[in-house]
Each structure stands twice: as structure tokens, then as C-alpha cells.
Amino acid sequence: MFGRRRREQARSTSESVGAAGPDNPDVVLAQTIARHFEGAEVSGSAAAIGLGGVIIDCRVDQLVPTNGQVAASLFFNISGGALGTAPIFASSSGYGTSDLEAIVEGGCAWSCSFGPVLRSALADEPEPDVDTFDVALDGRPFRAHVAALNRLMGTPGIGEPGDVIRRTREALVGDDRWLTRKVLDSGTLPLVSTATATVLSAFVMELSDHRTVEVKVNGREWVASNLDAFAGPHVGAEGTATLMRELAVLVPQGGRVARSVPFRRDSLQRTLDGFEPATAEPWRADGWQGWSAHRGALGRPLDVAEVRALEAAAGQLPPDYRAFLVDVAGSGAGPGYGLIRPAVVGDGVIPLAHAGCGVTWILRLDPDHRGEVWVDAAGADETFTQVAPTFSEWYDDWLESALRGGVWSQWDNSACATTGVLNQLITSLDERGELGPRPINLQGRIGPGGIALSLGAGYLPEGSAGDPCHPCVALASRFGLGPAIFSPGVLLQR
Ligand SMILES: [Zn+2]
Numbered sequence: 001m002f003g004r005r006r007r008e009q010a011r012s013t014s015e016s017v018g019a020a021g022p023d024n025p026d027v028v029l030a031q032t033i034a035r036h037f038e039g040a041e042v043s044g045s046a047a048a049i050g051l052g053g054v055i056i057d058c059r060v061d062q063l064v065p066t067n068g069q070v071a072a073s074l075f076f077n078i079s080g081g082a083l084g085t086a087p088i089f090a091s092s093s094g095y096g097t098s099d100l101e102a103i104v105e106g107g108c109a110w111s112c113s114f115g116p117v118l119r120s121a122l123a124d125e126p127e128p129d130v131d132t133f134d135v136a137l138d139g140r141p142f143r144a145h146v147a148a149l150n151r152l153m154g155t156p157g158i159g160e161p162g163d164v165i166r167r168t169r170e171a172l173v174g175d176d177r178w179l180t181r182k183v184l185d186s187g188t189l190p191l192v193s194t195a196t197a198t199v200l201s202a203f204v205m206e207l208s209d210h211r212t213v214e215v216k217v218n219g220r221e222w223v224a225s226n227l228d229a230f231a232g233p234h235v236g237a238e239g240t241a242t243l244m245r246e247l248a249v250l251v252p253q254g255g256r257v258a259r260s261v262p263f264r265r266d267s268l269q270r271t272l273d274g275f276e277p278a279t280a281e282p283w284r285a286d287g288w289q290g291w292s293a294h295r296g297a298l299g300r301p302l303d304v305a306e307v308r309a310l311e312a313a314a315g316q317l318p319p320d321y322r323a324f325l326v327d328v329a330g331s332g333a334g335p336g337y338g339l340i341r342p343a344v345v346g347d348g349v350i351p352l353a354h355a356g357c358g359v360t361w362i363l364r365l366d367p368d369h370r371g372e373v374w375v376d377a378a379g380a381d382e383t384f385t386q387v388a389p390t391f392s393e394w395y396d397d398w399l400e401s402a403l404r405g406g407v408w409s410q411w412d413n414s415a416c417a418t419t420g421v422l423n424q425l426i427t428s429l430d431e432r433g434e435l436g437p438r439p440i441n442l443q444g445r446i447g448p449g450g451i452a453l454s455l456g457a458g459y460l461p462e463g464s465a466g467d468p469c470h471p472c473v474a475l476a477s478r479f480g481l482g483p484a485i486f487s488p489g490v491l492l493q494r
Contacts, residue, residue, distance in 0.1 A: 154240030
């Protein structure tokens with residue numbers, strides 16, 4: 001009952017204030033963040049904080065009044081510069097006697113603890129409270145920049161808080177000093193990108209008889225590390241709760257060549273196993289139907305005879321792709337509906353994966369572009385574009401995007417057939433005055449299998465029943481339409 005009342009009292013910020021005015025909570029939060037970074041600029045809800053082009057998009061998710069206080073729930077999406085283009089989600093909270101005070105307090109606390117780590121990692125500025133050390137993960141070199149934020153809650157008279165926290169930390173992590181170090185050494189993290197910097201957070205709340213652990217990689221909770229990295233007896237002082245939070249940024253070292261360590265099947269499968277399809281959502285890489293086509297499983301590697309047969313048709317394969325096929329997998333988990341068993345087709349290319357909507361990633365074999373990955377978006381916006389210089393970088397980029405949770409696409413899906421169907425439906429409902437209030441909800445307007453895609457041409461037999469691409473599935477879901485509206489095509493039936 002209490003929870004319910006809280007929710008009713010909570011105000012959605014979009015209804016309580018104007019869209020872009022100076023009183024907009026999102027803008028206030030962005031301005032608060034910007035004050036912590038020299039030369040930062042605010043545009044709407046986005047704070048451009050410098051550091052090579054890092055943008056923090058700010059949202060006040062909820063303002064909940066409780067006992068004369070206001071609790072602000074704050075959302076951040078961080079992207080740009082060395083952090084890469086796919087947004088990293090972070091959240092925090094703030095408290096005060098008014099909406100404004102809660103937002104400013106929360107924004108300030110978050111930037112005061114995280115800002116120095118970002119500056120140390122992305123601008124290479126030494127910061128007094130940030131520690132740096134080198135670490136190798138799956139054979140790839142990184143420099144970790146880490147800072148801690150500790151709090152002690154408990155009965156008075158338990159001693160100097162700093163001493164209690166220090167004793168608890170020492171009992172938990174020993175001489176390492178850092179929870180982060182323990183997480184890094186545990187071998188439970190997913191493969192960490194060598195193309196972009198990675199944000200790693202570790203949180204432990206230690207009681208005398210209970211421990212809560214939360215490890216997040218680029219904003220995504222990584223349950224495998226929660227369970228494994230902090231086993232052992234409870235070390236919290238009686239009657240206290242020690243809250244230990246660490247924020248780290250892992251910066252890849254050694255340049256592109258030094259970083260290009262080949263994939264290993266065990267570390268890749270460990271990463272894929274860390275996804276949680278059960279809790280997934282259609283706009284996440286592991287929550288849409290392309291993932292359910294391969295379920296995060298790697299197919300068996302090719303044997304010597306199969307590689308020889310392939311190279312008889314393709315010529316010598318690019319070394320990284322050949323190594324992947326032989327040592328990691330010949331098919332299975334990957335972009336779109338998963339990696340296809342390799343074969344040379346058409347005018348001498350190897351299709352790598354179908355995206356749906358008649359879009360295919362291919363490996364080029366012609367002399368000028370050999371080894372490059374291109375996307376052939378014949379069924380969507382009809383573009384043909386290079387998306388990665390090598391197979392490994394293409395696969396790495398997909399994996400990183402999957403971890404961050406966004407839709408990975410390199411074509412304009414507004415030209416896909418699905419978008420056209422939805423557009424027609426919305427237009428005709430609007431003309432008949434049946435569209436209803438915004439946001440537009442089309443639930444029940446298209447029955448199961450109501451959209452059947454037929455492939456014109458490309459890398460599947462002409463006239464095949466097609467499946468939708470991820471951007472189209474995500475688009476439909478924004479209008480309340482689940483994946484069942486699509487008639488299953490050849491990719492799901494494989
Ligand atoms: Zn599409």
C-alpha cells in the first residue's frame with residue numbers, strides 16, 4: 001500500500017513542467033553537472049562536458065516527496081569521445097527539502113565523485129583521489145582509473161566512521177585496496193572493448209550478517225561478477241551498514257594493433273552467457289527475436305577440410321576471420337540473426353549475418369577491400385557501406401553495443417517495409433479520427449502475423465518470407481506492438 005501511494009504521489013517530470021523552459025528539471029540537472037566541468041556547455045537536457053566530446057544527457061526520472069523531504073531519481077546517459085557513441089546508462093539519487101534542492105544535491109554528489117575519474121581517464125589529468133593501475137583482461141591491456149565513495153550507517157558510538165570503513169574494506173579486499181581490483185581479477189567480467197573506454201562500477205553494502213553486491217559494466221548489471229567476485233564470510237561491524245561504491249574507467253592501451261588480441265571461444269562464450277534473455281526488452285540486443293534465433297550460443301568451429309574448401313573458393317581468408325572460424329565458431333551468436341556458416345556467394349563475397357528486412361552484413365574479398373565488412377541494405381535504404389575495417393572489429397563493435405543495450409544498426413530503417421506499413425496504418429487511423437490520444441498506441445490494431453515481409457533480392461532466395469530488422473522491431477514496440485505481429489520468416493525458422 002505504501003509503495004502504491006508513493007507511486008501516485010510521484011510526479012512524472014514531463015507533466016509537471018514545460019518542455020524546455022529554465023525550470024525544466026532535466027535542464028536544471030544538466031546545468032548542475034556542467035558546473036563541475038571547466039568549459040562545459042548545456043543544450044537542453046544535455047551537458048557537453050569536454051574531455052574529447054563527452055555528452056551527458058540528463059533526466060530527472062521521478063521526484064518523490066517523503067516525510068517533508070524530496071527524493072529525486074536521476075538518470076544519465078553518457079556518450080562521446082573515448083567512451084564511444086552508444087550511450088552508457090548511469091543513475092543516482094538526490095535529497096532535499098524542495099524539488100530543486102534534491103536535483104542539485106544529487107547532481108552535485110554524482111559529479112563530485114565521478115567527475116575526477118572521467119577527467120583522469122579521458123583527459124589524463126592526475127586527480128588526488130583517483131588511483132590508476134594497469135591491468136590485462138583476456139590478454140588485452142588496459143589502464144584502470146578508479147575512485148571510491150564510502151558511507152557508514154549505523155548506531156552512534158561505533159567508533160570513528162573512517163576507521164570502521166577502513167577495517168571493513170581491508171577485511172573484504174585485503175591489501176588490494178580496491179573492490180574494482182578484485183572484480184578485475186575475478187575473471188568473471190565480459191570481454192572489455194579495446195575500441196572504447198569502459199565504465200565499471202562496483203558496489204558492496206556490508207552488514208554483520210548480510211552482503212549486497214552490484215557490479216555494473218557500462219551501466220549494465222553484470223550478475224556473474226556479483227556472485228563470484230565477493231564470496232566469503234561477512235565482515236561488517238555489528239549494528240552498521242558499510243556502503244562502498246567504486247567507479248572506474250578502463251582505458252584500452254597500446255594502440256589498435258597492440259589491442260587486437262584474437263577472440264577466444266571460452267571468454268566469448270562467458271560473455272554471451274552473462275546476458276539475461278529472461279529480463280530482456282525488445283530494444284535490447286538480447287531481448288529481440290534476432291537473439292532468440294541463436295540464443296547466445298556459438299556454433300562449432302570449422303574443421304580443416306571445411307576451411308580448405310572455403311579457401312578454395314575464397315582464396316586465403318583474412319587472418320582474423322580465419323582464426324575466428326577455426327578457433328571460436330563457424331556460426332551462431334552474432335549481429336542480427338546470428339553468424340551464417342560461411343560460403344562464397346554471388347560476386348565473390350561471404351555473407352556474415354542477416355539483419356532482417358533484406359539487410360546483410362558481408363565480408364568483401366576483392367583486392368581493394370579484402371577483409372572489410374560492409375552492410376548491404378538493399379531491402380532498406382538501398383545503401384552499401386563499409387562498417388568495419390576487419391571482421392574482428394565488426395564483431396567487437398556489435399558485442400560492445402549488445403552489452404550497452406542499444407539497437408545496433410548502420411542503415412536507415414525509415415526506408416524499411418515495416419516502417420512503411422506502420423506509417424500507412426497511422427495515417428489511415430488519423431484520417432478516420434481513430435488514432436486516439438498521444439502517445440500513439442497501436443496495440444490490437446495489427447493481429448499476430450499481420451505483417452508478412454517478402455524479400456525482393458539479395459543473399460536469400462528471392463521471394464523468401466523475411467524477418468524484420470532490430471530497428472523495425474524496436475520501432476513497433478514503441479507503438480505497443482510486440483514481435484508477434486511479424487509473420488515468421490526464413491531466419492527465425494532456420
Ligand atoms: Zn527494418
